[in-house]
Amino acid sequence: xxxxxxxxxxxxxxxxxxxxxxxxxxxxxxxxxxxxxxxxxxxxxxxxxxxxxxxxxxxxxxxxxxxxxxxxxxxxxxxxxxxxxxxxxxxxxxxxxxxxxxxxxxxxxxxxxx
Amino acid sequence: xxxxxxxxxxxxxxxxxxxxxxxxxxxxxxxxxxxxxxxxxxxxxxxxxxxxxxxxxxxxxxxxxxxxxxxxxxxxxxxxxxxxxxxxxxxxxxxxxxxxxxxxxxxxxxxx
Numbered sequence: 001x002x003x004x005x006x007x008x009x010x011x012x013x014x015x016x017x018x019x020x021x022x023x024x025x026x027x028x029x030x031x032x033x034x035x036x037x038x039x040x041x042x043x044x045x046x047x048x049x050x051x052x053x054x055x056x057x058x059x060x061x062x063x064x065x066x067x068x069x070x071x072x073x074x075x076x077x078x079x080x081x082x083x084x085x086x087x088x089x090x091x092x093x094x095x096x097x098x099x100x101x102x103x104x105x106x107x108x109x110x111x112x113x114x
Numbered sequence: 115x116x117x118x119x120x121x122x123x124x125x126x127x128x129x130x131x132x133x134x135x136x137x138x139x140x141x142x143x144x145x146x147x148x149x150x151x152x153x154x155x156x157x158x159x160x161x162x163x164x165x166x167x168x169x170x171x172x173x174x175x176x177x178x179x180x181x182x183x184x185x186x187x188x189x190x191x192x193x194x195x196x197x198x199x200x201x202x203x204x205x206x207x208x209x210x211x212x213x214x215x216x217x218x219x220x221x222x223x224x225x226x
Contacts, residue, residue: 004157033214042120042203043158043216058213059115090157092214101209102148105157 003027004106006091012112019078021109023091025071031094032074033103034058034066036087043090049074081113116141118206120217127194128225135220137204138186144206147187148214149178152201161202162189165209194224 003026013019023032031050035043035058045058047066055066063085065077078085088110092103117140127133139147145166150158164171164178164187171178175194180187191198204217 035216040218042218043214045213045215048213094214096209101146101207102160102163103205103214105150105159107157108155 004091004093004104006089006106006109008109009107010110012114013081015082015113016080019081019111021076021089021091021111023074023076023106025074025093027093027095027104028071029093029095029104030071031096032068033092033094034064034074034076035090035092036060036085037090037108038087046076046089078111081111083113085111086113087111116144116206116213116215118204118215118217120204120220122220123218124221124223126223126225129194129196131194133189133191133194133198133222133224135189135202135204135222136186137188137206137217138184139206139215140185141206141208142182142185143208144215146207146209147178147180148205148207149176149189150203150205150216152203152219154200158203191222194222196224196226198222199224 005024007022033048034046049055049068091106094103120137148163151161152158177190205214207214
């Protein structure tokens with residue numbers, strides 16, 4: 001299994017509070033992604049990173065920010081959590097230049113905003 | 115941007131039968147099409163993938179076909195087993211690392 005660790009695995013937070021989710025990889029892959037998974041929507045991209053301090057928005061980026069200060073860490077921050085951000089969040093990593101440009105996923109973080 | 119549709123949303127088959135899941139994509143620039151299996155409480159795991167220069171790929175009981183002209187690709191699972199029960203996602207990518215666009219998923223149940 002690819003070396004991807006998400007923390008925390010579960011979190012309950014109150015509306016209006018800031019929340020940070022962490023993704024840590026040991027594969028030295030260039031690309032890192034944050035997806036959210038909701039019933040009926042599959043996996044939707046929030047933000048992604050193509051290198052240290054290089055990030056870009058995905059299709060559902062409103063209300064989220066990211067940072068990548070080191071190759072191995074990609075942080076997702078909810079500045080002021082809302083109930084609509086209750087979801088399961090997945091981090092993924094990918095690398096170009098290999099025969100397969102597949103994405104490897106972490107185990108997910110279940111976030112509940114009450 | 116890319117849009118990926120997936121059908122059916124749920125699929126029940128008897129053990130030993132075949133299962134077929136179909137996906138369509140909208141962006142003709144997409145050239146990499148992976149399939150992921152997600153078991154309860156876990157992250158998606160790649161089970162097979164195909165590139166746009168190949169029409170079919172097999173790996174034991176699993177196969178994927180791609181029709182570039184029609185912009186659709188399919189997952190075929192033969193001789194299904196109870197452990198095949200999971201949610202399956204198709205995805206499309208331009209292979210440039212920028213994004214993988216996923217279908218909404220198919221919940222496959224293999225009945226013993």
